[in-house]
Amino acid sequence: MADSAQAQELVYLVTGGCGFLGEHVVRMLLQQEPRLRELRIFDLHLGPWLEELKTGPVQVTAIQGDVTQAHEVAAAVAGAHVVIHTAGLVDVFGRASPETIHAVNVQGTKNVIEACVQTGTQFLVYTSSMEVVGPNIKGHPFYRGNEDTPYEAAHRHPYPRSKALAEQLVLEANGRKVRGGQPLVTCALRPTGIYGEGHQIMRDLYHQGLRLGGRLFRAIPASVEHGRVYVGNVAWMHVLVARELQERAALMGGQVYFCYDKSPYKSYEDFNMEFLGPCGLRLVGTRPLLPYWLLMILAVLNALLQWLLRPLLLYAPLLNPYTLAMANTTFTVSTDKAQRHFGYEPLFSWEESRTRTVRWMQTMDSSAQ
Numbered sequence: 001m002a003d004s005a006q007a008q009e010l011v012y013l014v015t016g017g018c019g020f021l022g023e024h025v026v027r028m029l030l031q032q033e034p035r036l037r038e039l040r041i042f043d044l045h046l047g048p049w050l051e052e053l054k055t056g057p058v059q060v061t062a063i064q065g066d067v068t069q070a071h072e073v074a075a076a077v078a079g080a081h082v083v084i085h086t087a088g089l090v091d092v093f094g095r096a097s098p099e100t101i102h103a104v105n106v107q108g109t110k111n112v113i114e115a116c117v118q119t120g121t122q123f124l125v126y127t128s129s130m131e132v133v134g135p136n137i138k139g140h141p142f143y144r145g146n147e148d149t150p151y152e153a154a155h156r157h158p159y160p161r162s163k164a165l166a167e168q169l170v171l172e173a174n175g176r177k178v179r180g181g182q183p184l185v186t187c188a189l190r191p192t193g194i195y196g197e198g199h200q201i202m203r204d205l206y207h208q209g210l211r212l213g214g215r216l217f218r219a220i221p222a223s224v225e226h227g228r229v230y231v232g233n234v235a236w237m238h239v240l241v242a243r244e245l246q247e248r249a250a251l252m253g254g255q256v257y258f259c260y261d262k263s264p265y266k267s268y269e270d271f272n273m274e275f276l277g278p279c280g281l282r283l284v285g286t287r288p289l290l291p292y293w294l295l296m297i298l299a300v301l302n303a304l305l306q307w308l309l310r311p312l313l314l315y316a317p318l319l320n321p322y323t324l325a326m327a328n329t330t331f332t333v334s335t336d337k338a339q340r341h342f343g344y345e346p347l348f349s350w351e352e353s354r355t356r357t358v359r360w361m362q363t364m365d366s367s368a369q
């Protein structure tokens with residue numbers, strides 16, 4: 001817990017606070033924000049771990065609610081100084097309908113913005129995504145790009161479309177007068193692929209490897225680089241932005257910031273092996289074992305099977321046309337905008353990020369035995 005002579009007078013709200021990123025943001029706030037008086041955690045699904053947080057000096061208020069319900073959002077936001085909006089449907093596997101993704105990610109964000117305006121909350125940090133930019137439907141690479149790099153952000157998939165619409169709403173809301181007459185100050189963070197303790201895809205890949213006798217089979221060329229960022233550093237950037245937004249509104253209001261760290265640029269599969277390897281898995285093949293066109297046929301068959309089986313069960317494998325195209329397109333960022341605007345430096349080095357993630361994987365490994 002943070003300990004400081006600073007007065008504890010601020011109320012923060014974290015939407016999606018029980019998610020993979022949200023939990024890390026909640027814990028980071030309790031460790032790094034000394035001015036916290038109350039921390040509200042708003043989520044559709046509250047985690048049992050929240051109970052352990054209620055013994056500290058900060059009042060932790062768990063609120064079970066749905067961002068698509070405006071009245072529930074307004075009740076949670078009322079009285080908060082800062083809202084960190086991470087809640088969202090992160091679905092590129094066809095689990096939810098496009099309508100549901102839009103309702104949660106776009107309408108939910110609208111509800112958060114309107115709640116800030118109606119109740120007088122002045123500061124809103126939105127968890128956007130690299131996907132707002134790309135990779136685009138044409139598979140154009142984005143190599144060491146920054147927030148100003150020209151790129152044709154063209155999306156068909158419901159998830160990136162919803163993130164792009166929501167981010168636009170947040171940025172456009174910057175400067176709106178909130179109740180009491182003060183201006184709303186907003187900004188959006190665009191993390192690249194987040195990894196770390198609690199990453200569900202890493203869990204799925206680990207269990208898939210166990211089922212295949214400790215092997216995973218390369219599907220993506222090692223030359224394709226995908227930006228990845230440690231969840232602890234994403235959480236840290238959220239805490240820092242929320243603090244500095246209050247001091248540097250003129251500079252930071254209405255801005256977007258890529259969120260990344262010193263994690264190495266590698267293919268999605270090679271990067272995952274940094275954590276799966278120490279857990280006994282190995283990646284078979286120095287190059288894809290199947291040609292791209294055959295992988296795409298398999299991906300389309302997966303999508304067809306998902307559609308056929310939907311009335312009976314949810315079939316949502318990692319391989320589908322969208323994920324294959326994503327994984328096959330280089331997307332890496334390199335920027336100092338966050339450092340220049342609010343002094344962001346990763347809190348965790350690559351070595352620490354790797355060690356913490358491996359340690360988590362190995363605890364999962366022991367429980368899987």
Ligand SMILES: NC(=O)C1=CN([C@@H]2O[C@H](COP(=O)(O)OP(=O)(O)OC[C@H]3O[C@@H](n4cnc5c(N)ncnc54)[C@H](O)[C@@H]3O)[C@@H](O)[C@H]2O)C=CC1
Pocket residue numbers: 015016017018019020021022042043044045065066067068085086087088089090104108127128129130163190191192193194195
């Ligand atoms: N996982 C990643 O690699 C990246 C994620 N992001 C963004 O970060 C945010 C968090 O993502 P993750 O932690 O990975 O996802 P997650 O699925 O682990 O967490 C999302 C949280 O939002 C909650 N939620 C979903 N629908 C809700 C609703 N209608 N009302 C209230 N709460 C609701 C869920 O219960 C969950 O706790 C999302 O906005 C996502 O778009 C951005 C870049 C990369």
Ligand SMILES: CC(C)[C@@H](O)CC[C@@H](C)[C@H]1CC[C@H]2[C@@H]3[C@H](O)CC4=CC(=O)CC[C@]4(C)[C@H]3CC[C@]12C
Pocket residue numbers: 090092128129130131192193194201219220226268269318319320322323324326327
């Ligand atoms: C089956 C193989 C082709 C395998 O390599 C597929 C990997 C695939 C599941 C991932 C490749 C790229 C990932 C996405 C990327 O990290 C950007 C993201 C940003 C977000 O906001 C949410 C998650 C994701 C879409 C992420 C999802 C998993 C991948 C598509």
